[in-house]
Amino acid sequence: MKPYRSISNAIRFVVTFALLAWGGATAATGLGVTPIRIHLSEATPTAALTLENNGSNTTVVQLQLMKWDAAGADDHYRPTYEIVATPPIATLQPGQTQIVRVGLSRDVDAGKELAYRLYIEEVPAPPQQHQQGLQVTLRIGVPIFIAPKITAQPGLEWRAVRNGPDSVVLHATNVGNAHLRLMGLKLRSEGADRLLAERQVVGYLLAGQSRQWLMQLKGGLPSGRLRLSAATDPGVADVDLELETP
Known part of the structure; x- marks a missing residue:
């Protein structure tokens, strides 16, 4: 400035x-x-x-x-x-x-x-x-x-897209009719036995809003699906994700 x-x-x-x-x-x-x-x-x-x-x-x-x-x-x-x-x-x-x-x-x-x-x-x-x-x-x-006249409820839809040999792009879309506050993301291998990446992502997702984050993985891409743990205001949500190819 x-x-x-x-x-x-x-x-x-x-x-x-x-x-x-x-x-x-x-x-x-x-x-x-x-x-x-x-x-x-x-x-x-x-x-x-x-x-x-x-x-x-x-x-x-x-x-x-x-x-x-x-x-x-x-x-x-x-x-x-x-x-x-x-x-x-x-x-x-x-x-x-x-x-x-x-x-x-x-x-x-x-x-x-x-x-x-x-x-x-x-x-x-x-x-x-x-x-x-x-x-x-x-x-x-x-x-x-x-708040709207009807019940207000956020709803996140997640995708994980391959981004080279050791990174993934996480996509989130709020398909609900109310905001959600995100505080952190963790990616693990299928079965949740190995932590691959974590990131602090303090911020809001309004109704209809989308965001994405680049996650650098420790030890490269695993075989099989990924387990995402997303810390939000209501609590931690665990989601299993198929790894997509761009």
Whole structure:
């Protein structure tokens, strides 16, 4: 990122946190956000988010709401008025908390979960005269999921495709109508007797979204099928996969 030469040699970085863990989150600057994921529905159209300034300086934050869609492996965001968050800007003194109210301003979808992100961004303070070093602003993206009228259920379909003598490309497609959060992948030989590869893959798969990962195998490709263990929010799912040829 290029330096802002108008602020006396200070370099400002915008750090985006994709909050993909359970519980609350506290940034290095001392801004705490709880919860880090919001679920709304027709029966529960509003929720509360708590911001807390755990630092020693006054913090000003502004809110931005984005619609979250997926096309293939790509995530797409665009401004939206389908949900609202108030207040849109807040000043927090050290030790102060602020409640943000989040609510629906549209009907829920009949058959598919809707996804959004609420971005909480620090407004950088004016630089001090002769300031040197780094000025860091925080940007946190809190996922918001809107349940459909029918039961929301993710469903992953997996493929394993040969990629040379010692690697496999894993393909996952969420054929359900709700998101799923992945946290890790392990590949074993048939019978689950030998670990071939493992990878941390923290991220979401929205309804209809596909992703793929290259898995480097230890000891080359085995004969027979592969056993995939995928760690997800609901738990670990084991799947036996035929090794396909591209």
